[in-house]
Amino acid sequence: xxxxxxxxxxxxxxxxxxxxxxxxxxxxxxxxxxxxxxxxxxxxxxxxxxxxxxxxxxxxxxxxxxxxxxxxxxxxxxxxxxxxxxxxxxxxxxxxxxxxxxxxxxxxxxxxxxxxxxxxxx
Numbered sequence: 254x255x256x257x258x259x260x261x262x263x264x265x266x267x268x269x270x271x272x273x274x275x276x277x278x279x280x281x282x283x284x285x286x287x288x289x290x291x292x293x294x295x296x297x298x299x300x301x302x303x304x305x306x307x308x309x310x311x312x313x314x315x316x317x318x319x320x321x322x323x324x325x326x327x328x329x330x331x332x333x334x335x336x337x338x339x340x341x342x343x344x345x346x347x348x349x350x351x352x353x354x355x356x357x358x359x360x361x362x363x364x365x366x367x368x369x370x371x372x373x374x375x
Contacts, residue, residue, distance in 0.1 A: 258341040261364040264327050265335035266371060272330040274371040282319040283361045307340045
């Protein structure tokens with residue numbers, strides 16, 4: 254299937270040296286959540302699921318409750334070399350499930366950057 258990634262935050266630094274930044278992001282489910290309900294109702298992960306990936310870490314809808322606090326680190330930041338925190342959705346193993354109850358439903362997740370702390374590491 255297709256996977257669309259979107260940048261939810263960008264860290265950029267000025268000056269000399271290499272920086273490392275730790276972040277905390279809150280993901281909140283907004284809008285219609287019919288799709289979320291449909292996926293969490295499945296009995297096994299292999300039956301098909303929706304996966305939210307943030308900065309390379311995957312959270313499946315089987316064991317993710319919202320709002321979800323996500324923390325991580327951006328390393329190797331230098332001036333003129335900004336880094337994005339990326340988020341994406343993907344459906345896993347969807348060919349084996351009945352998707353008719355997902356038609357016309359929307360799933361919207363809003364991301365809020367709660368903290369971004371940077372320090373010089375070299």
